[in-house]
Amino acid sequence: MKSLLQYSALFMFVSALLQACSPVMYSNVGQNVPLLKEKGDVFLQGGISGSDGEESASGGGFQFAYAISDHWQINSSFYALGNQEISDPDDWRGTGNYFEIGGGFYSTSENKKWVYEITGGLGFSSIKNKLGGVSRDHIDVGHFKPYLQPAVGVSLKNFEFAFSPRIAYNTFTKKEYEIFDPSLSSEVQTFFDQQGDFLILEPGFTLRGGIKNVKVQIQLVLSSFSEDKRFVNDTFSSFGLAFSIPSNKVN
Secondary structure (H helix, E strand, C coil), X not given: CHHHHHHHXXXXXXXXXXXXXXXXXXXXXXXXXXXXXXXXXXXXXEEEEEEECCCEEEXXXXXXEEECCCCEEEEEEEEEEECCCCCCCCCEEEEEEEEEEEEEEEEECCCCCEEEEEEEEXXXXXXXXXXXXXXXXXXXXXXXXXXXXXXXXXXXXXXEEEEEEEEEXXXXXEEXXXXXXXXXXXXXXXXXXXXXXXXXXXXXXEEEEECCCEEEEEEEEECCCCCCXXXXXXXXXXXXXXXXXXXXXXX
């Protein structure tokens, strides 16, 4: 457990320091896997986040989930990432945010040590890229991302682990750019021409450890977006605190 925490912290630190020199048009984000057990349970999680691929970005995120019955839940997540702090003023800078809202079914084994979920929802994101200096070069994209997320996890007093192979359908809702470099402009247009609406698989791995109701959470999410990874951040990781508030503490 200690080595995993050290690796995650190192990854986030390195991601924040890496320089970025190209725009990003797609980035995967975290997944909400609360592992609720009964009606009235509440899950809260927040921490630092990072995405990596052709470039890197860092930021933070927040997750919420609530069990409205013994088998149904609602949930929501928000992430904000960027690569503003780079040394070369003429490099590309990017900022992005992602919001999703969803819900679904959950169930547990008789001893409540195994939790099964199948949730779905709608995701919305915006990514803005701008070339530094006095240039007017920019690329603004938007995404609409319905998803279906099955998950299976083991939930013990001091340890939780879950696997969540999310399937999503991405649609670009915005494709606006002005680029004076003919070569880069051609690459961007080719990207948009080749990447229309598409199905995407994003497997997630969530690990939590700590005391009964407060745990450190580490999450890794991969993406099957494309083979060449151009303009894409396909690896997401986060490190934060997760709070599980059981129903008897809420009522």
